[in-house]
Structures are given as structure tokens and as C-alpha cells.
Amino acid sequence: DIQMTQSPSSLSASVGDRVTITCRASQGISNYLAWYQQKPGRVPNVLIYAASTLQSGVPSRFSGSGSGTDFTLTISSLQPEDVATYYCQKYNSAPFTFGPGTKVDIK
Amino acid sequence: QVQLVQSGAEVKKPGASVKVSCKASGYTFIRYYMHWVRQAPGQGLEWMGIIDPSGGSTSYAQMLQGRVTMTRDTSTTTVYMELSSLTSDDTAVYYCARGGSYRSFISWFDPWGQGTLVTVSS
Numbered sequence: 412d413i414q415m416t417q418s419p420s421s422l423s424a425s426v427g428d429r430v431t432i433t434c435r436a437s438q439g440i441s442n443y444l445a446w447y448q449q450k451p452g453r454v455p456n457v458l459i460y461a462a463s464t465l466q467s468g469v470p471s472r473f474s475g476s477g478s479g480t481d482f483t484l485t486i487s488s489l490q491p492e493d494v495a496t497y498y499c500q501k502y503n504s505a506p507f508t509f510g511p512g513t514k515v516d517i518k
Numbered sequence: 519q520v521q522l523v524q525s526g527a528e529v530k531k532p533g534a535s536v537k538v539s540c541k542a543s544g545y546t547f548i549r550y551y552m553h554w555v556r557q558a559p560g561q562g563l564e565w566m567g568i569i570d571p572s573g574g575s576t577s578y579a580q581m582l583q584g585r586v587t588m589t590r591d592t593s594t595t596t597v598y599m600e601l602s603s604l605t606s607d608d609t610a611v612y613y614c615a616r617g618g619s620y621r622s623f624i625s626w627f628d629p630w631g632q633g634t635l636v637t638v639s640s
Binding site: 412443445447449454455456457460466496498500502503504505506507508509510511512 | 553555562563564565568577579580613617618624625626627628629630631632633
């Protein structure tokens with residue numbers, strides 16, 4: 412099975428900072444990658460799919476890039492409401508594995 | 519609007535089974551695959567399996583094989599996830615989430631149900 416890793420596991424940044432989270436697949440998955448945001452106590456919500464396509468309604472400060480094995484989620488200007496855990500997920504085939512998550516909070 | 523509404527919280531004893539339901543509305547039920555995902559307290563997301571509501575075929579995560587069963591009732595547009603031989607390690611929030619359409623199961627998950635807390639305790 413393909414394994415998904417993320418780095419860092421957590422980060423603390425100031426409001427307005429640019430934040431980058433990395434996701435790596437153990438084998439190539441083309442662009443079949445999604446990013447989810449899970450705020451504390453809430454249900455996960457998709458932010459980005461197909462590695463770089465922004466889900467409708469998601470603020471444009473979120474962006475995704477990458478293909479194959481290496482992917483990036485960027486928040487261009489961190490806002491207080493972005494405090495959450497972010498997960499990447501491969502969805503090209505079963506098992507639909509999630510990365511371990513990156514917890515983002517405000518410094 | 520597309521909505522997934524799950525059954526309420528459960529408390530089970532070790533060795534028992536639990537069955538969680540997920541009622542879908544706002545779209546053509548048989549046209550979209552459904553997934554189940556669980557999240558243990560303070561932990562990440564674990565994919566459990568997928569069901570095709572049209573024909574009922576399933577695929578399960580390897581580590582749950584033999585303990586998990588996913589079914590559907592097309593008359594009530596509801597999918598079910600049953601997990602047997604429960605241990606404390608199965609204490610988690612269980613989510614259903616809609617996946618790809620009948621053309622392809624290859625898709626991200628959207629939307630998700632509100633989650634069902636299953637607590638396993640003696």
C-alpha cells in the first residue's frame with residue numbers, strides 16, 4: 412500500500428505569515444490528492460482536490476501544488492480562523508489513505 | 519442540498535458489535551460511492567472502507583477485514599457500517615463521507631456526515 416507522510420507535524424505562525432505544509436506519497440499518485448481542514452471539534456472539510464483545484468467557497472489564500480509524489484499546501488496569509496489540523500489524502504485507489512496531519516496554530 | 523445524517527452516539531462493551539447508520543439526501547443515492555472513516559480521540563483520520571450503493575459491493579481496509587461490514591438500503595437511502603468484536607481501540611468518532619460518482623470511485627470525499635461517537639468500555 413502507498414504510505415502518506417506530512418511535514419511538519421505541527422507549526423505555530425503569526426497572523427499574516429505564509430505557511431507551507433508538505434505531503435509525500437511513497438509511490439506516484441499523479442494528481443489524485445486532496446487536502447482537508449479539520450477545525451477543533453468539527454468535521455473535516457475538503458479544501459483542495461486534484462492537488463491544486465480549490466473547492467468552491469474556500470478562501471483564495473489557500474493553494475495547492477504538486478504531482479507524482481510531492482505535494483504542498485500553502486496558506487498565503489495565515490488568519491485566526493485557519494487554526495486547524497490539515498490532512499492530505501490519496502484517492503486514486505483503495506486504500507484511500509490519509510496523511511498523519513499537520514496541526515496549525517497562531518503564535 | 520447534499521446531506522449525510524448519522525445515528526447517535528453508542529456505548530458498547532468489549533466484544534460487542536455496533537451498527538452506525540448514515541442517511542443520505544439531496545442527491546441520487548445510488549450514483550455515488552460512500553466511504554467510512556474513523557478518528558480515535560486525539561488521532562488522525564483512518565479510512566475504513568467503501569460501498570457502492572448501487573450494487574452493494576464493498577472494499578475494506580486490510581486491518582479491519584473480517585470485523586467490518588458495510589451495507590445499504592436503497593429504499594431509505596441509508597448506508598450502514600457494522601463493526602464486531604469491539605475493543606477499546608475501536609473507541610472513535612465514525613464518519614460517513616460521499617465519494618466518487620458511478621462513473622468512477624476515484625474522488626475526494628465531500629460532504630461528510632456529522633460523526634458518531636462510539637465508546638467501547640467495560
